[in-house]
Amino acid sequence: MIDFAKAFDVVDHAILLGKHQTLGIDQFALDWIVSFLSNRHQVCKTDGPLPINQGIVQGSGLGPFLYLVMENDVNALSVFNLIFKSADDTNLLVPENTNVSLSVEYDRCKQWAELNHLVIDHNKTPEIVFHLPRVSSLHLPPKDDSI
Numbered sequence: 001m002i003d004f005a006k007a008f009d010v011v012d013h014a015i016l017l018g019k020h021q022t023l024g025i026d027q028f029a030l031d032w033i034v035s036f037l038s039n040r041h042q043v044c045k046t047d048g049p050l051p052i053n054q055g056i057v058q059g060s061g062l063g064p065f066l067y068l069v070m071e072n073d074v075n076a077l078s079v080f081n082l083i084f085k086s087a088d089d090t091n092l093l094v095p096e097n098t099n100v101s102l103s104v105e106y107d108r109c110k111q112w113a114e115l116n117h118l119v120i121d122h123n124k125t126p127e128i129v130f131h132l133p134r135v136s137s138l139h140l141p142p143k144d145d146s147i
Helices: 013-022 027-037 063-070 102-115
Strands: 041-044 048-051 082-086 089-093
Touching: 013 027, 013 063, 089 102
Parallel strands: none
Antiparallel strands: 041 048, 082 089
């Protein structure tokens, strides 16, 4: 279970819009998204209105869709491994028998996060091992110290 720290709050608008362009979204819809992300301000008691140049409005109807587009290009390296994405929840599933280990897949996710200016919160990123009950021999994957 991969947790991106403050995922909705730190989305880089330039990266997000670049990903929308590669999806071939109609220019009218792209302009609408630019308008949605532009000219937003936050009022601070000490500094007055400050422009918001990153992040997605989390409570909006469009926010989860925009975040899913942001994460659209993070994919598993192996066809045996799966990545499930739902809004800002990302789960990496690696079976016991695979050609790409959990550590390699997780390192790839860390590289993707860095490239996209996101940070993985390692304290909220647990590793869960599922197995059949009453199994006679359990083969645990090698421990990944970063999880």
